[in-house]
Amino acid sequence: xxxxxxxxxxxxxKHRIDQNIYEYGGDSSDFSSSSTDDISSILESxxxxxxxxxxxxxxxxxxxxxxxxxxxLSVYDLIGRKVNTLVxxxxxxxxxxxxxxxxxxxxxxxxxxxxxxxxRNIMKMIVxx
Numbered sequence: 001x002x003x004x005x006x007x008x009x010x011x012x013x014k015h016r017i018d019q020n021i022y023e024y025g026g027d028s029s030d031f032s033s034s035s036t037d038d039i040s041s042i043l044e045s046x047x048x049x050x051x052x053x054x055x056x057x058x059x060x061x062x063x064x065x066x067x068x069x070x071x072x073l074s075v076y077d078l079i080g081r082k083v084n085t086l087v088x089x090x091x092x093x094x095x096x097x098x099x100x101x102x103x104x105x106x107x108x109x110x111x112x113x114x115x116x117x118x119x120r121n122i123m124k125m126i127v128x129x
Contacts, residue, residue: 086098
């Protein structure tokens, strides 16, 4: 059981001793965070998508940030090799668009990864020729 009250979080362990009867366990823990809003804001950072997808040479990648954060936007091939870093900087909250030119890439599936703080989102893109 987890109880959340503003920035205080309490994990309470309950043990079932009979049908519909529970007792508190001894392993309960209290946590406190002064930045719960910041944490939830980072988790809301996400891709809006890319267009066109599939594409033959260029696509526009859109993403939304809800918190000022270190951002890394990178493209990986199907076996996990990084083929491009499109953004690597601190960015303000807002909506962003970045063009990826896949000229010279072999046709296939690529993954775009957005890292915002400790959060990451991954989106699949398909390059046609």
